[in-house]
Amino acid sequence: MMASETSSAPAGALKTGDFANVGRAAWWQRGFFASQTAYVAAALIAIVIVMALMSPAFLSAGNVANVAKNFSFIGIVTLGMTLVIVTGGIDLSVGSVMALSAIACAMAMQALASTGLAGVPFATMTLAIAAGLGVAVLVGLANGLLVARVGLSPFVTTLGMLSIARGLAYAVTEGRGQTPAGPDLDAFYAFTDGTILGVPMAVIYLLGLAAILGVVLHHTAFGRHVFALGGNEKAAALTGISVERVKVSVYVLCSLSAGFAGILMTGWLGSAPANLATGYELTIIAAAVIGGANLAGGIGGPAGAVIGALLIEVIRNGLVLAGINAYWQIVLVGMIIILAVLVDRLRSGRAA
Amino acid sequence: MALLELRGVGKEFGAIRALGDVDLAIEPGEAVGLMGDNGAGKSTLVKIIAGNFAPTNGSIAFDGQPVHFTRPVDARDVGIEVVYQDLALADNLTAAANVFLGRELRRRVGPFSFLDHGAMNRRAGELFAELKSETRASDVVRAMSGGQRQAVAIARTRLSDAKLVLMDEPTAAISVRQVAEVLDLIRRLKDHGVAVILISHRMPDVFSVCDRVVVLRRGRKVADKAIARSSPEEVTALITGAKEAA
Numbered sequence: 001m002m003a004s005e006t007s008s009a010p011a012g013a014l015k016t017g018d019f020a021n022v023g024r025a026a027w028w029q030r031g032f033f034a035s036q037t038a039y040v041a042a043a044l045i046a047i048v049i050v051m052a053l054m055s056p057a058f059l060s061a062g063n064v065a066n067v068a069k070n071f072s073f074i075g076i077v078t079l080g081m082t083l084v085i086v087t088g089g090i091d092l093s094v095g096s097v098m099a100l101s102a103i104a105c106a107m108a109m110q111a112l113a114s115t116g117l118a119g120v121p122f123a124t125m126t127l128a129i130a131a132g133l134g135v136a137v138l139v140g141l142a143n144g145l146l147v148a149r150v151g152l153s154p155f156v157t158t159l160g161m162l163s164i165a166r167g168l169a170y171a172v173t174e175g176r177g178q179t180p181a182g183p184d185l186d187a188f189y190a191f192t193d194g195t196i197l198g199v200p201m202a203v204i205y206l207l208g209l210a211a212i213l214g215v216v217l218h219h220t221a222f223g224r225h226v227f228a229l230g231g232n233e234k235a236a237a238l239t240g241i242s243v244e245r246v247k248v249s250v251y252v253l254c255s256l257s258a259g260f261a262g263i264l265m266t267g268w269l270g271s272a273p274a275n276l277a278t279g280y281e282l283t284i285i286a287a288a289v290i291g292g293a294n295l296a297g298g299i300g301g302p303a304g305a306v307i308g309a310l311l312i313e314v315i316r317n318g319l320v321l322a323g324i325n326a327y328w329q330i331v332l333v334g335m336i337i338i339l340a341v342l343v344d345r346l347r348s349g350r351a352a
Numbered sequence: 353m354a355l356l357e358l359r360g361v362g363k364e365f366g367a368i369r370a371l372g373d374v375d376l377a378i379e380p381g382e383a384v385g386l387m388g389d390n391g392a393g394k395s396t397l398v399k400i401i402a403g404n405f406a407p408t409n410g411s412i413a414f415d416g417q418p419v420h421f422t423r424p425v426d427a428r429d430v431g432i433e434v435v436y437q438d439l440a441l442a443d444n445l446t447a448a449a450n451v452f453l454g455r456e457l458r459r460r461v462g463p464f465s466f467l468d469h470g471a472m473n474r475r476a477g478e479l480f481a482e483l484k485s486e487t488r489a490s491d492v493v494r495a496m497s498g499g500q501r502q503a504v505a506i507a508r509t510r511l512s513d514a515k516l517v518l519m520d521e522p523t524a525a526i527s528v529r530q531v532a533e534v535l536d537l538i539r540r541l542k543d544h545g546v547a548v549i550l551i552s553h554r555m556p557d558v559f560s561v562c563d564r565v566v567v568l569r570r571g572r573k574v575a576d577k578a579i580a581r582s583s584p585e586e587v588t589a590l591i592t593g594a595k596e597a598a
Contacts, residue, residue, distance in 0.1 A: 219466045221456045224445070228453055231442030238440045239454030239508075240425055298444035 036292035036344040037304035044311045051318045058321055065200060069268065071313035072202035073261045074280065078287040078305040079206075079213050080257030083250045085288050086217075087229040088297025089147060089154040091254045095280035096165035097139050098262030102272035103169050105132030105263045106178035113182030125184035125191070129263055136259025137252055139165055144248030162281065169274045177273035180266060192267020202264050209257070210302040217301060226250060230297030286333055287312050290340045311336070353416055355380045355547050356401070356432075356516055361410030362571075363396050370396040371571045373410065378516065383538060383548040385558030385579070388568035389591050394551050397568065398518050401549070402434045403427030415515070433509035434518045441493050441504055448476035448489040451507045479507040483540050485533065499530030506537050509546070516547045523557050535561050555584040567591055567598075574598070 051058045077094050084091045109128035117123040139161060146157045180188055194201050217223035225246045228236040237243045266272040291308025293300030315336065316329045354377035363371040371393040378384055388394045400407050403421030412419050414430050421427045424434070441450045452472045458465040476489035485503035487496070493504060502522055509517045519538070523531045531554075538561045541548055552558050558565055558579070565582055567575040567590040575582075575590045575598040582598070589595035 215466075219469075221458060221465070221467060224449060224453070224456060224467060227444060228442045228449075231444035232440065235440035235442050236453070238424065238436070240428070241454045298442070 035304075036340065037301065037307060039343065040290055040292065040304070040311060040340055041307050044307055044314065047311070047314055047318070051314070051321070055318070055321045058318065063317070063321070065198075067310075067313055067317050068203045069200045070317075071309045072200065072206040073265050073268075073277075074283055074287055074313065075206045075306050075309035076202070076209060076261040076264070077254075077258045077280070077284045078291070078309045079209055079302055080254035081284050081288045082291070082293045082300045082302065082305040083213070083217075083226060084154075084254045085230075085285075085293040085295060086226050086297060086300040087247060087250050088233065089247070089250065090158065090285065090295070091143065091251060092155065092158040092281050092285075093139060093143060093161035093165055094254065094258040094284055095277040096162045096169065097136050097255050097258040098265065098277035098280060099169040099272070099274060100139070100165045100262070101132040101136045101259030102262035102266040102276050103173055103178050103274065104135040105129055106180045106266055106272040107172070108132070109180045109182050109184070109188070110178065118183050122184055122187055124182045125188045128180070128182075128188075129191075132263045133256060133259050136255045136262075140252035140255025141248065143255065144251030147251065148244040148247035166274075166278070169276075173274050175274055177271045179271045189267050189270075192264045202268070205260070205264065206306065210306050213302040213305075222246065222249070227298060230294075230299070283312060283333070284309075286337045289337055292344075354378060354413075355382075355415060357413040358401075359411050359413075361397075361400060361407045361412065363400060363405075364408045369571055371400070371407075374568075374573045376566065376573065376576070378547050378549065380515065380547055381542055381545040382564065383542055383550060383562045385562035385565040386549055386551045386568070387553070387555075387558060387565060387587060387591060391570075392568040392591075393571040394568055395520075396571075398434075398520060398549070398551060401427070401516075402432065402518055428512070428514075431513070431515035432518065433512060433514035433516070434520070435502070435505045435509065435522060436520055441501060443494040444492065446490050446492055447480070447487055447496070447500075447504045447507075448473045450493055450504050451476045451479065451489075451511055453508075455511070475511070476507060479510050482510070483507060483537050485537065497530055498526030499533035502526075502530075502534045503537060506541065509541075510544070514546060516549070517541055518549045518551070520551045521553065522550070523552065523554055531557065555587060558587075559584060569593060 057063055077098065081091060081094060105128045108131035109124055112118065112124040112127055117127065143158055143161055146152045147154045192201060196204060217226065225236065225241045228241060229243060229246055233243060262272075262277060265276060287308035288300065288305055289295060289308070290311055291300075291304030291306070293304055312333055315332060319329050319332065320326065356376070356378040358374055358376040360373045360375060361371065362369065362373050374397060386394055386397070399405055401412070403424045403426045406420065406422055412421070414432070419426075419430060442453065445453070449472070457468040457471045457475070459468045473489040480487045480489065480503060483503055483506060485500065487500045487503045493501060496504070506517070522534050526534070535557060538548055538550065550558060550562060562579055564576065564578055565587055566573060567587060569591065574596065575587070577598060586595065586598060590598055
């Protein structure tokens with residue numbers, strides 16, 4: 001070591017804080033408060049207030065429970081979608097996976113009902129749910145390996161998977177809806193469509209999963225690597241991060257969230273039709289983008305996913321209560337997506 | 353004993369000979385300027401040292417031990433770090449997150465392990481202070497100047513206690529004040545006994561921080577001499593071929 005004495009002066013002699021020309025943005029100009037998620041949340045609160053004033057039915061217990069349940073299915077998948085979008089990918093197959101998992105779960109429950117396992121408490125339900133989630137994992141693995149290992153574009157890969165999974169859903173059922181059956185039916189409905197202290201199970205799952213995702217994204221090495229992939233994939237690879245493993249993981253987790261939501265919807269509907277959740281992928285991607293996830297990668301989080309999904313449902317519900325033709329909600333959701341991204345662009349353009 | 357010693361290292365890509373039988377020795381704590389025109393073989397040489405690909409012929413020894421790199425990780429494992437021209441930073445993460453990317457400090461809580469944000473921010477802050485850089489550990493890289501980004505990339509190399517740092521055009525496309533900052537960073541590395549190979553087109557940079565200058569032309573080493581015994585004019589002549597060798 002040559003000349004190391006010269007630098008052995010105490011590092012404390014020079015604090016980075018000593019540089020007066022390096023300013024720090026005010027608290028409301030950085031972090032969460034400067035994010036798209038924050039102003040979409042503000043917009044959501046404003047819309048809720050306006051609707052509450054215009055329609056007394058809006059904040060009624062029945063309507064709130066209805067909105068909460070409806071948005072939770074979308075919200076759970078939006079959490080998984082956000083994970084994929086943060087890495088710079090996209091998953092168009094989620095709607096089809098919801099249907100395929102729901103059908104796998106319902107059919108497994110029917111099949112197991114006539115086996116010896118029917119006598120074991122909760123066995124058929126547990127195995128049926130595992131079957132549904134297992135199908136989702138397989139689809140996620142296929143997506144992830146094709147994108148990460150083979151290097152196909154996420155858009156094309158998952159577009160193909162959208163068709164494959166939907167086709168399978170129709171083929172295995174021959175288009176007939178599958179009804180869950182067996183000794184655990186009551187337990188299944190309690191697990192998927194019950195309430196705890198009046199709160200629908202779907203809402204509890206959504207909030208629980210959102211909290212877990214928040215911790216994973218911001219407080220684990222895996223979460224950090226997910227963000228790094230979206231920020232600069234080449235840099236992530238150069239630092240030795242296993243890019244392939246992280247990518248496969250996010251597609252599997254996204255598919256799992258879709259499969260889980262599909263199973264919850266089966267409990268809510270009392271049946272798993274082959275056309276379940278058709279077209280939901282667009283609403284889910286819209287919810288993620290409205291909530292602040294950037295399709296270019298590197299930005300997004302669970303709060304945004306929940307707020308984005310809730311905003312779409314609140315507006316849809318508001319239009320229904322106002323007696324406006326339901327088709328207009330589709331137009332409006334499209335306008336909101338563009339508006340949310342436009343406001344973000346204008347805001348960041350001004351800040352730069 | 354030399355830290356890095358290349359003997360007769362050459363590289364062929366099909367019928368093209370990109371690098372021919374280069375001998376090069378680097379001492380610990382020494383800064384060597386690697387110069388040459390575009391296509392002279394600088395990148396090929398650097399990529400061989402960094403482990404991006406193996407040489408076609410010749411041998412490499414690091415710290416007295418023969419080494420055979422086939423992947424960048426092999427080179428990093430023995431203590432060779434590269435600061436890439438485009439810096440290889442994730443813009444959406446903080447300076448500390450970038451410094452620790454891929455080797456995050458973690459705290460175990462039961463069966464789970466969580467990021468130790470406090471420890472990483474502290475350590476990154478110490479590294480920046482050591483490099484005398486006005487870079488804040490918790491700031492996002494996107495908002496940083498070119499000089500600060502360099503500091504982040506260089507702090508990464510300090511974290512792993514690299515013995516040799518390869519820097520590819522670190523002063524291209526940044527402002528005059530930032531160039532001075534980067535040159536200071538290189539001096540700090542030397543102070544810590546780290547050897548530096550500086551690939552640069554900028555004569556003033558090489559002459560202000562390097563101890564030695566190596567000139568490549570058409571894949572061959574045409575000069576390898578102490579900075580004190582050379583001059584920018586001579587190096588320019590060597591690069592262009594106006595002077596055959598020195």
